[in-house]
Amino acid sequence: MPENLPIPDPCAGHVPPHMTAEEFRSLGHRMVDWVADYMAGLGERPVKNATRPGDVLAALPDRLEDSAPGWDAVFRDLDEIVAPNLTHWQHPGFFAYFPCNASGPGILGEIASAGLNVNGMLWATSPAATELETCVLDWCVDLFELPDTFRGNGAIQGTASESTLIALLAARARAGGGDVSLITSRQAHSSVIKAAMIAGLATSPEDRRRLRLVATHDDGRMDLDCFEREAQALLDETGALPAMVSATVGTTGTGAIDDVAGIRARLDALAPGGRWAGWLHVDAAWLGAAAICPEHRLAGLEHADSLCLNPHKWLLTNFDCDLFWVRDRAALLRALSITPEYLRNAATEAGGVIDYRDWQIPLGRRFRALKLWFVLRHYGVEGLRAHIRRHIAWSEWFEQRVVADGRFELVAPRSASLVCFRLRAGDDATRALLDRVNATGEVLLSHTAAPGDGGFTIRFVPGSSLTEFRHVVRAWAIIAREAGG
Amino acid sequence: MPENLPIPDPCAGHVPPHMTAEEFRSLGHRMVDWVADYMAGLGERPVKNATRPGDVLAALPDRLEDSAPGWDAVFRDLDEIVAPNLTHWQHPGFFAYFPCNASGPGILGEIASAGLNVNGMLWATSPAATELETCVLDWCVDLFELPDTFRGNGAIQGTASESTLIALLAARARAGGGDVSLITSRQAHSSVIKAAMIAGLATSPEDRRRLRLVATHDDGRMDLDCFEREAQALLDETGALPAMVSATVGTTGTGAIDDVAGIRARLDALAPGGRWAGWLHVDAAWLGAAAICPEHRLAGLEHADSLCLNPHKWLLTNFDCDLFWVRDRAALLRALSITPEYLRNAATEAGGVIDYRDWQIPLGRRFRALKLWFVLRHYGVEGLRAHIRRHIAWSEWFEQRVVADGRFELVAPRSASLVCFRLRAGDDATRALLDRVNATGEVLLSHTAAPGDGGFTIRFVPGSSLTEFRHVVRAWAIIAREAGG
Numbered sequence: 020m021p022e023n024l025p026i027p028d029p030c031a032g033h034v035p036p037h038m039t040a041e042e043f044r045s046l047g048h049r050m051v052d053w054v055a056d057y058m059a060g061l062g063e064r065p066v067k068n069a070t071r072p073g074d075v076l077a078a079l080p081d082r083l084e085d086s087a088p089g090w091d092a093v094f095r096d097l098d099e100i101v102a103p104n105l106t107h108w109q110h111p112g113f114f115a116y117f118p119c120n121a122s123g124p125g126i127l128g129e130i131a132s133a134g135l136n137v138n139g140m141l142w143a144t145s146p147a148a149t150e151l152e153t154c155v156l157d158w159c160v161d162l163f164e165l166p167d168t169f170r171g172n173g174a175i176q177g178t179a180s181e182s183t184l185i186a187l188l189a190a191r192a193r194a195g196g197g198d199v200s201l202i203t204s205r206q207a208h209s210s211v212i213k214a215a216m217i218a219g220l221a222t223s224p225e226d227r228r229r230l231r232l233v234a235t236h237d238d239g240r241m242d243l244d245c246f247e248r249e250a251q252a253l254l255d256e257t258g259a260l261p262a263m264v265s266a267t268v269g270t271t272g273t274g275a276i277d278d279v280a281g282i283r284a285r286l287d288a289l290a291p292g293g294r295w296a297g298w299l300h301v302d303a304a305w306l307g308a309a310a311i312c313p314e315h316r317l318a319g320l321e322h323a324d325s326l327c328l329n330p331h332k333w334l335l336t337n338f339d340c341d342l343f344w345v346r347d348r349a350a351l352l353r354a355l356s357i358t359p360e361y362l363r364n365a366a367t368e369a370g371g372v373i374d375y376r377d378w379q380i381p382l383g384r385r386f387r388a389l390k391l392w393f394v395l396r397h398y399g400v401e402g403l404r405a406h407i408r409r410h411i412a413w414s415e416w417f418e419q420r421v422v423a424d425g426r427f428e429l430v431a432p433r434s435a436s437l438v439c440f441r442l443r444a445g446d447d448a449t450r451a452l453l454d455r456v457n458a459t460g461e462v463l464l465s466h467t468a469a470p471g472d473g474g475f476t477i478r479f480v481p482g483s484s485l486t487e488f489r490h491v492v493r494a495w496a497i498i499a500r501e502a503g504g
Numbered sequence: 505m506p507e508n509l510p511i512p513d514p515c516a517g518h519v520p521p522h523m524t525a526e527e528f529r530s531l532g533h534r535m536v537d538w539v540a541d542y543m544a545g546l547g548e549r550p551v552k553n554a555t556r557p558g559d560v561l562a563a564l565p566d567r568l569e570d571s572a573p574g575w576d577a578v579f580r581d582l583d584e585i586v587a588p589n590l591t592h593w594q595h596p597g598f599f600a601y602f603p604c605n606a607s608g609p610g611i612l613g614e615i616a617s618a619g620l621n622v623n624g625m626l627w628a629t630s631p632a633a634t635e636l637e638t639c640v641l642d643w644c645v646d647l648f649e650l651p652d653t654f655r656g657n658g659a660i661q662g663t664a665s666e667s668t669l670i671a672l673l674a675a676r677a678r679a680g681g682g683d684v685s686l687i688t689s690r691q692a693h694s695s696v697i698k699a700a701m702i703a704g705l706a707t708s709p710e711d712r713r714r715l716r717l718v719a720t721h722d723d724g725r726m727d728l729d730c731f732e733r734e735a736q737a738l739l740d741e742t743g744a745l746p747a748m749v750s751a752t753v754g755t756t757g758t759g760a761i762d763d764v765a766g767i768r769a770r771l772d773a774l775a776p777g778g779r780w781a782g783w784l785h786v787d788a789a790w791l792g793a794a795a796i797c798p799e800h801r802l803a804g805l806e807h808a809d810s811l812c813l814n815p816h817k818w819l820l821t822n823f824d825c826d827l828f829w830v831r832d833r834a835a836l837l838r839a840l841s842i843t844p845e846y847l848r849n850a851a852t853e854a855g856g857v858i859d860y861r862d863w864q865i866p867l868g869r870r871f872r873a874l875k876l877w878f879v880l881r882h883y884g885v886e887g888l889r890a891h892i893r894r895h896i897a898w899s900e901w902f903e904q905r906v907v908a909d910g911r912f913e914l915v916a917p918r919s920a921s922l923v924c925f926r927l928r929a930g931d932d933a934t935r936a937l938l939d940r941v942n943a944t945g946e947v948l949l950s951h952t953a954a955p956g957d958g959g960f961t962i963r964f965v966p967g968s969s970l971t972e973f974r975h976v977v978r979a980w981a982i983i984a985r986e987a988g989g
Contacts, residue, residue, distance in 0.1 A: 035969070047537075050619075079636065085886060087881060091879075126532070126621075131535060135933075136823055146590070159567045195707075216842075224842045272845075338868060371558075382695055394701075412514045468845040
């Protein structure tokens with residue numbers, strides 16, 4: 020068929036209702052407005068609604084509508100079904116868990132990323148996605164004053180859970196594969212146990228053959244004497260020191276900081292030849308953000324084989340954005356590289372490019388560097404420091420109220436912006452207080468078990484970019500009022 | 505301090521430059537416009553640029569600027585550094601890999617999700633995020649005519665890689681943990697091998713003790729006689745049949761479809777008692793999307809323990825969105841559930857809610873159900889079917905050109921919208937043809953190795969929502985021209 024004759028479309032009858040660029044422009048503006056209105060009105064909503072299980076399902080139809088409902092209906096459902104049944108993580112009264120903070124620049128990054136929708140699995144499948152990521156992670160090496168050996172060796176992961184798992188896989192590859200062991204503390208994040216289960220080191224959360232959890236001091240720091248005994252026990256029982264130790268810099272419970280250098284020193288002392296060959300991973304998922312301030316740099320990182328910290332927690336970059344660095348990428352690539360024919364390409368074969376699919380669990384990946392780039396450039400280093408510093412100052416103010424009030428006690432020293440406290444009247448009273456405080460809908464706090472005695476402990480940690488000092492004052496006022504006599 | 509006196513902010517000097525809702529509104533509109541302009545002009549760009557390794561890094565500064573550059577500079581960098589150095593997956597001439605298709609409704613979903621930025625790790629941390637996800641996955645059980653046992657048992661994962669890994673973990677948990685084996689075909693996706701390495705079944709991609717890759721027919725389908733021999737060999741060598749078999753419905757190479765019912769039947773015949781107790785996972789990552797059409801339903805799913813399919817590939821939902829269902833969630837939860845004190849909550853303890861963190865590798869999760877909900881509602885079932893059907897019709901037209909042209913041969917029968925072909929003149933000629941075709945910048949195709957003889961094979965698969973029939977005609981014209989005499 021000559022090229023200059025029109026060829027009839029063999030499927031002209033089927034025309035999907037794709038949005039034109041102009042339709043998208045109009046609806047996109049409307050959605051941005053919806054988000055802006057949501058942000059502007061967030062303080063007026065309860066942080067958490069009284070949604071009962073099944074409420075949302077009951078409000079949704081059992082089946083997709085037969086005909087498109089139109090966008091007015093979609094926006095109405097966002098207003099009437101979705102928004103009223105969320106826990107509002109960006110609410111100025113959200114002091115629970117660790118924050119998961121969005122920001123204008125972060126959202127703009129997600130819009131750009133969604134619009135481009137490239138898959139950066141290989142350098143060749145989107146060079147700019149790969150090299151921008153390498154670039155901003157190198158900037159962060161400077162911003163957080165990380166060891167120079169991390170330069171060029173960073174990647175964005177979805178979450179710290181994935182970083183911990185990947186570190187474990189690299190540790191196992193470096194140890195030559197097979198049965199390896201992992202030590203962490205009892206206050207380490209649950210994702211360390213989950214990683215051990217996924218990688219096959221433990222058959223259940225309680226399986227302690229190759230996953231050892233070390234006792235902590237009352238404040239949540241790993242007890243190095245207990246650690247040394249556990250490492251020695253592993254050596255005696257399995258013939259090898261742990262292939263990986265996961266140290267926590269800022270535990271989820273109380274924000275405690277493990278002694279990274281001390282861990283390495285104890286292991287070196289036990290190792291034949293005085294040099295432990297295993298992998299020391301540092302999980303600074305939450306507290307690592309504070310290291311952008313000179314007064315909060317992370318100590319002992321020169322002893323770390325890998326590090327993760329999450330800008331999606333406390334550094335204004337929309338979820339998900341976990342930064343992961345390794346000292347030596349060879350073990351990591353050995354653990355995760357597979358190249359089927361359909362992914363072979365000239366750039367990879369020639370070397371000299373990074374294919375980030377070999378640095379992560381999945382194959383495909385979103386262009387997440389954009390949102391971090393936008394956040395860093397919009398705020399600048401001083402803006403980000405101000406964000407961290409005022410939360411810490413506010414938490415210091417809050418801590419002083421707790422200390423000054425005889426009904427309360429601190430469970431552990433304040434760690435950066437995290438204050439852990441309870442009523443002297445005991446667990447039941449503290450639990451009831453938390454329930455009453457959260458029932459106001461004005462604030463939301465969460466709880467943990469005290470590392471020392473396991474007692475019920477309330478956690479207070481600001482993080483939302485919408486939080487102002489008055490919200491902290493109000494939170495304390497509610498707590499003091501609800502604590503009663 | 506009495507509550508009615510103003511309390512001075514202890515950190516009034518540090519004010520981060522947060523965007524106000526109004527600033528976000530204005531910049532959000534601008535970013536939406538940028539995306540709309542990108543979409544509108546995409547056909548005028550080359551699909552893939554001649555970026556050399558290091559070009560992007562060289563265009564970026566070594567360090568974050570000392571002062572905020574302002575958004576004009578950020579948009580300029582998007583235009584001048586980012587966009588010209590991407591591979592444009594949404595380009596109408598993109599026929600490579602499998603598609604990764606965005607759509608207007610999908611992008612709107614990402615905007616809403618980024619604006620809310622809730623963390624749906626637990627039902628309690630955002631009920632609407634959890635229940636909307638359950639709802640739309642149940643809708644999909646109907647839309648794709650999946651077994652009723654999948655109802656209420658679906659979750660959104662990031663990628664099929666994660667689904668395969670999770671299925672393997674569930675299979676191992678069901679088998680009681682410890683050393684288990686996995687069988688798949690040589691044409692299965694590389695993520696199956698990666699999952700085996702992550703879970704500890706294989707120490708390298710070549711380790712075949714507990715990971716067996718079965719030969720395929722020349723078209724890429726698993727050879728069931730070979731499969732049966734491999735299962736018998738495993739039984740003889742390890743004392744157990746595989747704990748998991750991963751069947752592929754639409755291989756990455758040629759779109760071949762494994763016989764799911766036949767796999768189950770062969771295993772049952774080998775099992776003591778006539779009933780294999782292992783886990784049959786079906787990876788329909790790409791082809792599963794077509795099952796929204798009655799003429800493309802997936803066969804044999806009543807024999808599957810789990811299934812994944814990716815709306816982010818061919819169903820207009822922005823990356824990442826992989827749908828994962830299990831028949832029986834108990835093994836999955838046994839493999840992945842850990843509840844530290846800081847995540848305990850009344851709704852979870854009472855039962856009756858889904859906590860999706862127990863269905864996935866990470867703890868935290870984005871609100872990804874929104875974009876799928878928007879896509880389903882905007883397009884409706886007939887709109888999505890039209891999208892699938894016209895791609896298939898276009899590929900059928902393309903296949904006819906290949907068959908009618910004596911210089912070419914099909915490597916395997918067309919599978920839905922995927923056509924695999926090569927020059928009869930051999931591998932070198934075919935490779936050179938692909939290079940010339942892609943060098944035009946008008947289209948991008950990728951390659952694979954023929955399942956039968958390993959020969960160099962060009963893959964053609966449309967997927968972008970911007971592709972029209974004229975782009976398919978143009979692709980063929982370029983290929984026919986560049987093929988020479």
